[in-house]
Amino acid sequence: MKTILRLLGLGLAALCLVFLTNCAQSSDVATNTNVPEATTVAATSSNYTEEVQAGVKYFQKQAEEQLPLVEKLLEALKSGNLEAAKTAYVNSRPPYEQIEVLAGNFEQEDTDIDARPYAFEAGDSDEAFKGFHKIEAFIYRDGDLTEAISYGEGLIASVKSLIGKLNDPDNFNAKDHFGGMIAVATEVPAKKISSEEETWSDQSLVIFKNNWIGIYSQYEPFAALVKEKDASLAQEVDSAYQACLKTVEPFFTKGQVAAKPYSSVNAQQRGAIVEASYKFRDALIKARDILGIEA
Numbered sequence: 549m550k551t552i553l554r555l556l557g558l559g560l561a562a563l564c565l566v567f568l569t570n571c572a573q574s575s576d577v578a579t580n581t582n583v584p585e586a587t588t589v590a591a592t593s594s595n596y597t598e599e600v601q602a603g604v605k606y607f608q609k610q611a612e613e614q615l616p617l618v619e620k621l622l623e624a625l626k627s628g629n630l631e632a633a634k635t636a637y638v639n640s641r642p643p644y645e646q647i648e649v650l651a652g653n654f655e656q657e658d659t660d661i662d663a664r665p666y667a668f669e670a671g672d673s674d675e676a677f678k679g680f681h682k683i684e685a686f687i688y689r690d691g692d693l694t695e696a697i698s699y700g701e702g703l704i705a706s707v708k709s710l711i712g713k714l715n716d717p718d719n720f721n722a723k724d725h726f727g728g729m730i731a732v733a734t735e736v737p738a739k740k741i742s743s744e745e746e747t748w749s750d751q752s753l754v755i756f757k758n759n760w761i762g763i764y765s766q767y768e769p770f771a772a773l774v775k776e777k778d779a780s781l782a783q784e785v786d787s788a789y790q791a792c793l794k795t796v797e798p799f800f801t802k803g804q805v806a807a808k809p810y811s812s813v814n815a816q817q818r819g820a821i822v823e824a825s826y827k828f829r830d831a832l833i834k835a836r837d838i839l840g841i842e843a
Contacts (some may be wrong), residue, residue: 596722596841602769604720607647607762611711614643618707621683622700625693633696638751640807641680645755646762647710649728653720654713660706664744678702682748683735688748726836727764727843732828736760737822743810753796753807756821760792760828768833775836785835788828795821 617640624636644661651658659667661679670673672685678699686696713719736756746752767785775782795817799808813821836843 565647571686582824595788596770596773596839599724599769599773600720600725601717603725603766604650604717605712606765608644608711608714609648610647610762611707611714614640614647615704615707616689616713617643618700618703622697622704625683625687625696625700628693629700630687630691630693633693634749635806637680637684637687637756641751641754642758642761642805644680644707644710645758646765647714648719648759648764649732649766650724652728652731653724654710657706657710661703664747666744679706684746684748688750722839723842725766726832726841729766729832730829730836733763733825733832737825741818741822746810750809750811751807752810753813754805756802756825757793757796757807760789760825763828763832764789767835770835770839773839777838781834781838785828785831788824788831792821792824792828795824 556700617636621633621636621640622686624633627633648658648662651662659676659679662681663677663679664681665674665677668677671677680703681704682699683696686692736759740752740755740759743750743752745755767789771782771785774785796807799813
């Protein structure tokens with residue numbers, strides 16, 4: 549474009565007309581293909597900026613709380629006290645299980661913090677497998693705290709990297725927010741209900757509960773906007789969220805992070821968890837659609 553303008557400035561109008569005529573077809577194709585796409589991206593990333601950042605601010609706080617918890621976990625590993633390590637492990641889990649809702653916006657940190665063996669070609673023995681679930685196996689399966697120490701150190705580094713990603717507002721937008729909410733609300737009943745989440749610690753209920761809390765934390769800044777458009781839908785989302793929490797409430801003791809072992813949850817109780825999480829997911833999809841946010 550700058551070349552054409554310079555030629556016009558030099559009085560070479562005829563040459564430009566020939567050039568533009570020859571390129572008209574390709575220019576039209578480029579315009580028809582690229583401009584709408586760029587407009588869509590801009591609209592998606594700029595809409596609901598205030599609500600998106602309100603949700604991210606909550607996760608920034610969770611990440612700041614996560615850091616001392618994983619530091620305490622490392623201290624427990626170094627102490628050689630197995631029971632202390634188990635307690636520190638469970639206590640360190642909730643913040644990231646909330647933050648996980650936006651894992652697609654920091655994929656490397658999510659892999660390093662929370663991936664499970666099936667995500668790697670060599671499974672448990674893969675050098676890239678680290679983070680919470682590597683440490684979980686050393687504590688609960690092997691009772692080997694010494695081997696877990698280096699992974700505890702790596703976990704701290706990963707959380708610090710996560711904090712950096714959360715502090716960059718360019719990493720987030722409304723489309724990704726609702727995509728993450730809906731994905732995790734689906735993952736709990738479709739996948740995590742199988743108890744792959746906390747295989748060795750038997751604390752999958754802690755994961756379910758904090759996944760739901762994390763989802764709602766990101767929806768909440770949008771709640772007033774949903775209510776303006778459809779008050780009954782806003783109530784549906786809130787009720788679905790509360791119903792999720794009620795399915796696991798009997799398994800928790802007030803003031804404790806740990807839940808009763810997931811293996812103690814019977815088929816009917818697991819079925820209630822599945823049903824509630826899908827209803828939460830469906831309500832979130834309706835909320836996304838009524839706000840006009842791209843799927």
